[in-house]
Amino acid sequence: MSDDALEVSIRPPCRDDQWALLGALFIDEDYKYRHVSSKEDAISILTEAIENPSMPAYWSDEPSRDTIEFDTHPDYSNSITHDDLSPSTATLTDFGVKSDRFPDGNWREAQPEYEQVKEFIDSSASDEVWVVTDDKTGTGEWPWNKAVWVSVAEEEPPTDGADTLFSVWAHWSKAHFWYRLEVPETVLIQLLQGFWNVDYGEDLRQYQQFRDAARRSSSGDSDAHSLYEWCPGTIESAHRDGTPFSEDWSYIPKFPDEINGWEYVPGSVYRGDVWSGPEGDREVQLKHNCSDFSFGSVRDRRFFGTGASVTPSQWPSKIQSEWTIEESREAAVQWMENHDPELWSHPAWRIWRQIDTNPPGNYTVKRSPHVGNNGKKIAYRLRQDIGSGYTRSLSVEGSLNDSEWVTEIGYYKPKNGGPIHREQIGTFSQGRPYQSLQRAVDHIESTAKKMDYKGLSDEEREWLTKNVWDTTVEKHIDPLPEAKQCPVELNSGSASKTFLSMARSG
Numbered sequence: 001m002s003d004d005a006l007e008v009s010i011r012p013p014c015r016d017d018q019w020a021l022l023g024a025l026f027i028d029e030d031y032k033y034r035h036v037s038s039k040e041d042a043i044s045i046l047t048e049a050i051e052n053p054s055m056p057a058y059w060s061d062e063p064s065r066d067t068i069e070f071d072t073h074p075d076y077s078n079s080i081t082h083d084d085l086s087p088s089t090a091t092l093t094d095f096g097v098k099s100d101r102f103p104d105g106n107w108r109e110a111q112p113e114y115e116q117v118k119e120f121i122d123s124s125a126s127d128e129v130w131v132v133t134d135d136k137t138g139t140g141e142w143p144w145n146k147a148v149w150v151s152v153a154e155e156e157p158p159t160d161g162a163d164t165l166f167s168v169w170a171h172w173s174k175a176h177f178w179y180r181l182e183v184p185e186t187v188l189i190q191l192l193q194g195f196w197n198v199d200y201g202e203d204l205r206q207y208q209q210f211r212d213a214a215r216r217s218s219s220g221d222s223d224a225h226s227l228y229e230w231c232p233g234t235i236e237s238a239h240r241d242g243t244p245f246s247e248d249w250s251y252i253p254k255f256p257d258e259i260n261g262w263e264y265v266p267g268s269v270y271r272g273d274v275w276s277g278p279e280g281d282r283e284v285q286l287k288h289n290c291s292d293f294s295f296g297s298v299r300d301r302r303f304f305g306t307g308a309s310v311t312p313s314q315w316p317s318k319i320q321s322e323w324t325i326e327e328s329r330e331a332a333v334q335w336m337e338n339h340d341p342e343l344w345s346h347p348a349w350r351i352w353r354q355i356d357t358n359p360p361g362n363y364t365v366k367r368s369p370h371v372g373n374n375g376k377k378i379a380y381r382l383r384q385d386i387g388s389g390y391t392r393s394l395s396v397e398g399s400l401n402d403s404e405w406v407t408e409i410g411y412y413k414p415k416n417g418g419p420i421h422r423e424q425i426g427t428f429s430q431g432r433p434y435q436s437l438q439r440a441v442d443h444i445e446s447t448a449k450k451m452d453y454k455g456l457s458d459e460e461r462e463w464l465t466k467n468v469w470d471t472t473v474e475k476h477i478d479p480l481p482e483a484k485q486c487p488v489e490l491n492s493g494s495a496s497k498t499f500l501s502m503a504r505s506g
Contacts, residue, residue, distance in 0.1 A: 006024065006025055006026055006063050006067045006068050006069070007024065007025065007068075007069060007070075007071050008022075008023075008024045008046065008068055008069070008070050008071065008080075009021075009022070009023040009024065009033070009070075009071045009072070010022060010042070010070070010071075010072040010073060010076040010079065010080065011023075011033070011072075011073050011076075012073055012075065012107050012186065012190055013035055013107060013186055014035070014184070014186065014187055014197075015035060015163060015184055015186060016106075016108060016163045016164070016184045016185050016186050017037070017163070018035040018036065018037055018186075019035075019036050019037055019038045019039060019041065019042070019107070020035075020036055020039075020042065020076060020107070021033045021034070021035060021036075022034055022035075022036045022042050022045065022046075024046065024049065024063075026049050026050070026053035026054060026063040027045060027046070027049040027053075027054060028054055039079060039080065042080060043080060043084050043085065046080070046085055047085055049063065050063045050064070050068075050085060068082065068085065075107065075110070107186060108185055108186045108189050111189050111193070113189045113192050113193065114189065116235070117185060117188060117189060117192075120150075120152070121152060121164060126151075126154070126240075127239055127240040127241075128151065128237055128238075128239070128240070129149050129150065129151045129237070129238050129239070129240050129243050129245060130148075130149065130150040130151070130235050130236070130237060130238075131147070131148075131149055131235075131236045131237070131238045131243065132147065132148050132150070132192065132232045132233060132234075132235050132236070133146070133147040133148075133232075133233055134146050134147070134230050134231045134232060134233060135231065135233060136230075136231065138173030138174060139173045139174060139176070139325075141173075141252070141253045141254070142171070142173040144171075144173060145172070145173050145174055145230075146170070146171065146172050146173065146196065146230040147170070147171045147173075148168055148169065148170045148171075148191060148198075148232075149168070149169040149170075149238075149243045149244055149245065150166055150167070150168050150188065151166065151167050151240065151245060152164075152165075152166060152167070153165040153166055153167045153182050154167070163184035163185065163186075164184065164185050165182045165183065165184060166182065166183055166184075166185070166188050167181075167182055167245070168180075168181050168182070168183055168188070168191070168198070169243070169244035169245065170191075170196075170198040171244075172196075172198075175270060175271050176271050176272055176273065176288050176325075177267065177269075177270050177271065178244070178251060178266035178267040179198040179267055180244075180266065180267055181198060191232075192232055192235070193232075194229055194230055194231060194232055195228065195229065196228050196229055196230045197228070244266075251264055251266045252264065252273060252329065255329050255333060256333065259275065259333055259336040259337060260336050260337050260338075260339070260340065260341075261277060261278060261340060261341045261342065262275040262276065262277060262284060262336045262341050263275060263276055263278075265283075268283075268285075269285060269287065271287060271288050271289070272285060272286050272287040272288055273285070273286040273288075273329065273332070274286075275332070275336060276341075277341025277342060277344075278341060278342065279342075280301070281300070281301045281302050282298070282299065282300055282301065282341050282344060282345070283298070283299045283301065284296065284297075284298050284299075284332050284335065284336055285297050285298070285299055285309065286325075286328045286329065286332055287318075288325050288328070293321055293322055293323055293324070294321065294323045294324065294325050294327070294328035295315075295316065295317065295318045295321040295323065295328065296311070296312075296315055296323075296328050296331065296332055297309040297310060297311050297315075298310055298311075298312060298335075298344070300345055300346035300349055302345075302346075302349060303346055303348070303349065303369055303370070303371045304369065304370045304371070305370045305371040306371075307371035308346060308371045310346060310347070312335055314331070315331060315335075346371070347434050348369075348371065348434070348437060351380075351434065351437055351438050351441050352369050352380060352441075354441060354445070355380065355382065355441060355444075355445055359382060359448075360382070360445055360448040360449045361384070361448060361449060362384050362385070363382040363383060363384045363394070363448050364382070364383055364384070365381070365382060365383075366380075366381040366382075366383060369381075379395060379396065379397050380395065380396040380441060380444070381393055381394070381395040381396075382394045382395070382444060382445075382448050383412075384448070384451075386411075389413070390411060390412065390413060391411070391412045392409070392410070392411055392412075392451070393408075393409070393410040393411070393412060394407070394408070394409055394410075394444040394447055394448050395407070395408050395410065395444065396408075396437070396440045396441055396443075396444055398428075398436070398437065398440065403429055403431070403432065403436050404427065404428070404429040404436070405427070405428045405429070405436050405437050405439075405440035406424055406426070406427055406428075406440070407424070407425050407426035407427075407428070407440050407443045407444050407447070408422055408423065408424050408425060409422070409423055409425050409447075410422035410423070425443075425447070426440065426443050428440040428443070
């Protein structure tokens with residue numbers, strides 16, 4: 001294909017009742033694939049897109065017969081040509097001139113595997129499973145690189161016109177990854193033909209990935225080739241017992257799937273292993289790199305952010321690790337044996353729970369506290385409605401790396417919720433990281449209790465209106481000088497302190 005050509009891609013569908021998958025840059029500048037129910041539907045979409053293209057800003061050429069080239073699956077070779085896309089030479093009445101192998105959209109029925117799959121549907125017992133493996137070298141614990149196990153999905157028989165679904169377990173040994181999915185007959189046939197389409201999804205996003213991988217493969221990138229192809233061997237039948245469909249199947253031989261309340265979760269992470277606690281919010285994660293060294297962490301999913309994972313003290317970091325896969329698994333098993341999943345939590349979570357379970361006064365707690373990369377920017381926030389749609393915020397932000405925590409007060413305006421004024425009211429950097437964090441959280445909690453009331457006092461509203469916002473102009477000011485601090489009326493009736501001096505005195 002020439003470098004300046006606009007590609008039209010046609011591939012087999014992912015649904016039994018569709019003619020093909022169609023993709024072109026001038027239909028959608030993100031090159032997203034879409035199902036088309038017939039060849040006529042595809043031609044209609046393409047001709048409309050030629051007249052009204054959706055092109056990226058960097059592309060100068062308009063789609064035309066001279067700039068369009070077809071990149072099709074062999075089954076669709078010459079099914080649509082340049083003549084079909086030229087209004088001067090083709091009309092809707094011409095669409096039926098060329099003969100297709102599957103003019104009614106039944107691509108699967110034209111495939112040699114179709115009859116075998118149909119027999120499997122008709123005669124399959126509930127405990128019968130197809131097993132298909134390749135002959136490639138896998139990891140030491142598995143005699144294959146890729147393998148699939150197939151059974152007819154245990155559901156009500158499909159209604160007329162609905163797809164027949166199959167339950168599939170797929171395993172990519174070298175990637176240490178398990179897939180569990182349900183696919184229609186069309187997708188199963190493609191899988192049996194060597195298309196590793198285990199990322200099947202209704203949104204079709206994977207087809208962009210496969211398309212890019214295919215191009216890298218054609219240029220000699222073997223890793224890209226492995227993303228979307230495999231070499232399936234002969235189909236064999238097996239009993240459901242002794243396959244991934246049975247409860248006693250072991251996903252990592254020689255290592256337990258259940259340890260002290262932690263349970264192995266296949267398919268949770270690419271090139272790795274995951275054990276999860278009963279609630280699914282705490283995980284032990286291992287990552288296995290291509291260079292055959294592994295590293296691990298323990299993650300608390302109740303936190304949002306990459307820093308929600310911590311490395312146990314005896315485990316090497318990602319950069320320092322020289323663990324083999326077996327060594328990482330042995331360390332993970334030992335750690336899980338000594339830690340109950342319902343008792344372990346991220347060290348910062350215990351501090352968060354201090355205000356999460358019992359927020360002071362009329363304050364509410366922002367959910368899913370954020371923990372950034374390497375423990376940076378841990379954020380706790382309390383918010384309170386202060387009337388007329390405005391809110392007051394008290395927050396803690398900091399980093400476990402440098403053990404410095406900052407407390408802040410802020411005011412937020414109605415509608416878009418953006419800040420109209422924010423000011424630092426405290427810094428805590430003494431002692432160990434979590435000790436400093438504890439003092440910072442104690443500070444915003446005590447400050448919130450001091451400033452707890454349902455709305456703005458008249459004095460506070462007057463000061464904010466004058467110095468921070470008004471009805472027509474949004475103002476931004478520097479940290480408030482002492483002389484401009486306004487008094488706040490507390491629940492106790494005391495008005496001797498200003499609202500910022502009170503916050504600072506916490």
